[in-house]
Amino acid sequence: MSQTFSSLMTSHYAVHYKAWAKSTSHKFEDTWQEQRPTEIILGKEKKEMAGLAIGIASMKSGERALLHVGWELGYGKEGSFSFPNVPPMADLIYEVELIGFDEAKEGKARSDMTVEERIEAAERRKVEGNDYFKEENLEEAMQQYEMAIAYMGDDFMFQLFGKYRDMALAVKNPCHLNMAACLIKLKRYQQAIGHCTIVLSEDENNVKALFRRGKARAELGQTDAAKEDLEKARKHAPQDKAIIRELHLLDEHDKAIYQKQKEIYKGIFGPRPEPKPKSSNRLVLFWQWLVALICDLLNFRRGKED
Structure with a gap:
């Protein structure tokens, strides 16, 4: 006991x-x-x-x-x-x-470890997670990544400056990015967006974070936000074929939506009505003259009877 x-x-x-x-x-x-x-x-x-x-x-x-x-x-x-x-x-x-x-x-509890010891322990967890990821064992991979992230909680990170903070982020950020990759494969897109956003709060130009967040947003139908992320990623990695492919898919999606809306609106409003032909001015003048003539004849007849 x-x-x-x-x-x-x-x-x-x-x-x-x-x-x-x-x-x-x-x-x-x-x-x-x-x-x-x-x-x-x-x-x-x-x-x-x-x-x-x-x-x-x-x-x-x-x-x-x-x-x-x-x-x-x-x-x-x-x-x-x-x-x-x-x-x-x-x-x-x-x-x-x-x-x-x-x-x-x-x-020795984790809270009693030195900075180097905690980072090394997190790195070991990350490596184990990568091995599971290669085997497509996504749940086990995510478990290892989350254990690695747990080594570097907010209380710990707030204490770090300079090279020690850089060392910790060099392990922590890839774990968040790898978590996002697993979650995208599992179609848990909102959670993937959260992990990418954590990385971007530390490194706003991180290409992998922008790409994976853009991809997850596209899957959720957030096309404007997805384009913004992917365009920013392409700015920093203009030759990346995966980014170019995702932007192309978004463009094709937008074209398909536009065409569909065009057909729907066409069905609602129907063809444009043809303008009615205007009446002839001569015909109008003729009827005005005829009415005036009849009135004159009636007036002349009344005057004669008086």
């Missing part, structure tokens, strides 16, 4: 979750939406995450579960200042996915 507990104490878990207060049903956290998994270290988790940590300790890698957490193991009597949707003494519900976990080497 103590050996198992000690093992858990030296493990860190990468999880995705949605969380909401049971009484209000208002969601207050969603790591899937943010495209950033969270790291939890058993025994070192935040106080308000105690219930979640206990729940994931019994889960298997890749498993999803719905966890009910009492207020005592959540945000307590006061509720949450950071999340107004969590009132005092609020029981919580978590929808959780355990992406995976690592045994910390020599009892």
Whole structure:
């Protein structure tokens, strides 16, 4: 028993979750939406995450579960200042996915690793993900990429400057891009857009991010936004055949839509009516003269009778 507990104490878990207060049903956290998994270290988790940590300790890698957490193991009597949707003494519900976990080497938790150690660990995960990707094992590949991303969460990245930040981004950004490639293959386009956008927030001219986001947007019918991304990508890689091909497909799509709309509108309005021929001016003058003549004759007859 103590050996198992000690093992858990030296493990860190990468999880995705949605969380909401049971009484209000208002969601207050969603790591899937943010495209950033969270790291939890058993025994070192935040106080308000105690219930979640206990729940994931019994889960298997890749498993999803719905966890009910009492207020005592959540945000307590006061509720949450950071999340107004969590009132005092609020029981919580978590929808959780355990992406995976690592045994910390020599009892060292991820938060205690040096910058170099964390980047190296993330790089190993990325390489494993690439191997799965080559085998078309997309779900396993994404699991490895997300584990790599979890090594470099926001708290960690905010501390980095200069060469260390560049080193971390050289691993983190390819993981987001590879995640996007997997998600496009799985037709999960909105999630792919999110990962590309994270990369573009760091490197606005990243050709792969622009291309994959443009492709995903095109699949969702967001043609104007897709063209903007792809044109920008072509500006930085004018000879890239894949970019040129996607732009050509968008042009063909626009032409097909225009032709279809043209046929629909033609059917609605029908042929343009022909203008009616104007009446002859001579005919009008003749009728005016005839009416005036009849009036004169009537007037003359009345005068004669008087």
